[in-house]
Amino acid sequence: MAPRSMIAGAFLGALALTAPVTAQVVEQVSSDSQAGVPLFTSETLQLTADALATLSQNQSTLFQFGNSSTLSARTVGGCKVFPGDFWWPSSLVWTLFDKVLGGALIKTVPLAASCYSSWPEYDADTCATITDDWTNSNLHAADSASVMWPLFEGRTCLPTTNASAACTVGGYSSYAVNVTNVAQIQLAVNFARNAGLRLVVKNTGHDFSGKSTGAGALGIWTHHLKEIDYIANYKTSSYQGPAVKMGAGVQAFEIYEKANELGFSVVGGEGKTVGVAGGYVLGGGHSPLSSIYGLAADQVLAMEVVLANGRFVTVTEESDPDLFWAIRGGGGGTFGIVTSVISRVHPKVGVTVSTFSFSTGADVSADTFWAGVRAYMERFPAHADAGTYAYFWILNTGTDSFVFLMNPFFAVNHTLAEYNALVQPWYDELSDLGISITPNSNYYDNFYDGWSAGFPLETVAASVMLTGSRLFPRENFVNETLFNTTFDTLRSTISDGYAILAFNLKAELVDGYPDNAANPAFRNTLMHAITSTSWDSDATNAEILDTMDYFTNTILGKWRATCPDSGAYMSESDIQEPNFQQAFYGSNYARLYKLKQLYDPSSLFYAPTAVGSENWVVNSQDGLPDQNGRLCRA
Template identity: 30%
Template sequence: MPGSPSLSLWSSVFLAITLAQAQNITWTTGAPTTQDWKTLNSTVAGRLYAGVPWAEPCFSLYNGNNTRPDAAQCSFVQQNYFNNHMVRTSVFAGYGPQNFEACMATSDQCMLNWMNPTDPAAFTPPQDCKQGSIPDYYIDVRQASDVSTAFQFVAAKKIPLVIKNSGHDFQGRASGPGSLALWVHNLKSITNNANFIPEGCSYTAGKTALTVGAGSQFQDIYQYAHDNKLIFVGGSDQSVTATGGWGQGGGHSSLSRLYGMGVDNALQYKVVTPDGVLRTANACQNQDLFWALRGGGGSTFGVVLEGTMQVYPDQSFQIANIIFPIGNLTITRGILSIFTDNATLLATQKWGGYLTPTNGELVLLNPTLSTKDAQNSVDALSKYAISVGGKATLETVPSFLTWFQGWVQGTYGTQDPIGLPQALASRIVPQANHATPESRAQLVDALMDAVNSSFFQQIHFATPYGYNATSASDTSVNPIWRSSLYQIITVNTWQYNDNLATKKATYANTTQSVATLRSITPTSGAYANEADIHEPDWQTSFWGSNYPKLLSIKNKYDPNHLLDCWHCVGWTSATDPRYKCYI
């Protein structure tokens, strides 16, 4: 579908008219009727759709009713079902962590066998394609009035509202049984401004910035930035968007050492708050909302339609690609030992990247060192990898996009897979835990516990350690990010037909996988975007000392909690029916 124009191009008159039209609708209180849905569809210009599970064309039963399989459409789904990042995010019912398409607690689901999507045992009778956690309906959002209308509708009808962007959400916040969803995927504008001054500010000089629609994904943003000889600070998955979960949750990046997190680069947001008002949030107006949006989490304070972020001149990078044998715990421990011994120096020298024990890979990129200095910097890791039968290369690439395309294509490391159930946990690891040989040895033991207790592990060497161009107090992310060197994520999975007991055990194992790390980092936390759904003391873990202020802002802009999601600011109860599918 074509992208929407930037909000900055919309006339104020048009916005005033559309918002007024939305506000003039009166919805009767009570459960929505068929006529209510028809009226809602008319109000949003025919862009209300049923939320049909992606794999439904393969089934002969859908929610207990006979249906006719569509062989051609089923074949397309099967070909792209597992680990196709861009295709899966281009359909409303596609989610990166596949378990949030399902109702995990009841096994109501519409899943193929992710290990073999053509396996007929998953979709032929008596298998029934159930709705699971896919929202019943969704609005394909193209303008602010769509959001205002939705807020009014759910307030009157008392049904859950969720926001879905790319579906790369490990907390399940973009789905929910019996809900109405706002799908912002098609807000895909990207514009460049060499002298951006936030609206309402009296600065005499602006900053080079890109303004991106809420649905703009890193694959397109990076290409656009490259074409304009710029670097955009973003994440490591081409299908993720710059606003929403990644952008509002903090946004760690392989560039964070030099340029900070995503929220450090945010200059302005256009956001519809739950009162239906389109607001501009920046350093000069709605400052409290701007602060909350810079780390307080997505799906919480409003629906962001576009964001403007500072960008930087493109440049060359040193790329260290270190490969070591997998399946040998002694070698894995050796790599982790050398890595932890050198992590502080590597971070100080502005290296960023990803260490994936599961795949036997460490890929690092550096924007500041010469080739000789870069080689010396990673020498210990390189020599060890080679000594145990691995290999190590160092090369200069001319641009950030060159590295990122190699990352996506598998020549510079391997991305983590999507399109499978994922029980995920994480921990942010402070620099203080690297201070002495004894603390580093303790840390290696904890990291090995994580390796031994999980199907997949990855260290995101991507914190803003050493970055100080933005004051930490200007953002609402957990302050622990500033004094930490990396985070580790651990993942466990299950098969499409596993029972509830297996799923519970899988989550329990994942929680346990970072238990030792939690115990030796008691003042640290976890990343709100990539965390255990059973994260203990999640308010402090995700936001630290910032949580009370965030809660106050939540109550100001969303006093009726029209936006509510699992372990988001202001969330209070797992007994709400909208969370019945969590385990």
């Protein structure tokens, strides 16, 4: 028999009419925090027992906090409640939910619905604008449900010139809460848990595996939690110095602007629209500053978090060492919803930014080209140890035809003269090989200007592409036998028609920084390399799956064979990565899984390849590894 609370939920709409809700259910509490820094105003607006008491008993049923006896999963036949099910909340219940949220509930309309005559939003001009902007990451970051890789939503509503085609909500969340305060997160968490709904968390939607989307889900959209506070002297048991508190919605361009204004540097992503204080930092987060300061997760000193039971807690090294360890690097949308982080910051730093290219041609054979690339890879240890970060491409442009693009070499703490001295041995070797380059190198006296000049706005939203990656360890570049194997493997990958986008960096845990759950493979890496596969736009689902499987098992399989004990960066990876537990979490997985059962025993927080995700399966409608289907226990 269904739990009494579920029965109450199913008929709550009728009961709600007798006691209408006229205002958001929220209470303003003290700004004091165990973190030692005042809560943001958005964090002082919380769901409390007194706030819940303003509702009738029937109305409050779906919004009650969880405890040891009520935190069990509400499922129907082992699956999360899905649109069309008997237990799916009625429109009146959704109306009630919107009212207690203060009008923050958004019913999802796919971004490209304006291209389809079956939707009320159909408008040719709007469709044209959406189509033109489709690959712009800002477009998707500013939408409550859209993700930057529609393959993982299920490709159910892409821009089109065929207005009579079908467009459905598909794998996008059915509703989303536009969060502006903690109470709204707590209400959403409690509602999803008590009603048996799938729950997803979206900041910008950058994740390469679509972790922030899911059919029939309630989404929690943290994008507008933009507060930033600078703390001149922050103290913990292991740190004393400047720090910054960032709301979960703060993006790279925003925190970099603030850091430049106030004269400090902060470890954040290279992508302009990446949500620094969201899934990026929780998944580890490599950065143009990583070769000096480590990962973004290493910088975190404290967090404010809503747990699966709906409670708002402060997590520090002192207050909860296990959760403090797990959230920093153990993955977003896994243990709770972070509303803000306090991170250490660093002195203002100058940077030299250099771009250049070389390619095969009349005077440069394929073997000569690869000798030039090899000369670069041989210098990975020296360049990373000098604190630099390089972002480069190697592309196949035809039979025995290749191009190398440095986009850019980002030499932190290097003047132009120091940068030139560092790379001169490579430049000399290129010259000896007959390879001509014309570097465009410029020095900036601050990180922000160099980063703005060096890294373009991300191009996203390809629906005919799958990416995969590997963290290649230092041993692969200092051991001659391993280096030869690694180099030959990468050359073979590109010769077979697959591009490589890669980063030369290191991300060691700095002495004195507390340990965290970031992938141990990051600590030894000297190259984070990404490649991709693609298919024709009219390919069948079976053909797409065959292409994906070949890519995962054969192409990336060769990469894994060069460093089987290493792994991959979970946020920029192949969703089909075999043994993801080892690849993304390494030796940390057993401890992370145990903590997942402690803090979220019902797996309210689910995301593909996240800790504990092996206990669930998405029955996707197209048979591809996307989120367009019911979420059910495995």
